[in-house]
Amino acid sequence: MLRVPEAPVGLSTAATYPQGAATAFEMAASLGYDGVEVMVWTDPVSQDIDQIEQLAERYGLPVLSVHAPCLLITQRVWSPDPTVRLTKSLEAARRLGASTVVVHPPFRWQREYARGFVELVDRLEDEFGIAVAVENMYPWRAAGREVAAYAPDWDPTDESYRHITLDLSHAAVAGQDSLVLSESIGDRLAHVHMTDGTGSARDEHLIP
Known part of the structure; x- marks a missing residue:
């Protein structure tokens, strides 16, 4: 059931x-x-x-x-x-x-911020007692090439965050199946952005 x-x-x-x-x-x-x-x-x-x-x-x-x-x-x-x-x-x-x-995960050019981001999120959660839910992003695409714009990664499931935000439009841009992604997030899923996307290279945030 x-x-x-x-x-x-x-x-x-x-x-x-x-x-x-x-x-x-x-x-x-x-x-x-x-x-x-x-x-x-x-x-x-x-x-x-x-x-x-x-x-x-x-x-x-x-x-x-x-x-x-x-x-x-x-x-x-x-x-x-x-x-x-x-x-x-x-x-x-x-x-x-x-x-x-x-x-969102840091932009790759925010080197110092990105270097300590995972630890920063962990420390701030402990300090404030509030969930810091890191959102899934996507690779940027231009002229048929993918650009790694986020660090340590656009996919937060690869890191040790305690809480994650699932954005369905972002998953569409990344070519990910949102249900499969939600299962991989598991009990770390703290927040959902209920939007939609067609799978294009543009973040569309369509009505579900």
């Missing part, structure tokens, strides 16, 4: 782009979501924890998770130092009552 775990379903503030975090809270409340994932990025409201707290209170929705600013376009949000950005994401999660922080 299949037993479906009682997992809360949140709406990401990224899902309402180009509208901001305020729209995500309003939409999540009107559609009956259990809460919100705050993607910290170029939207000024997403970077302002005071405003996020006010939105959560206004709409009666908890912040379930915080997505650290680790995209190419957010390399200077909060700090140019990726360790500081991740730490501030955990501070925000603790203040907002979120149980999970989502983070």
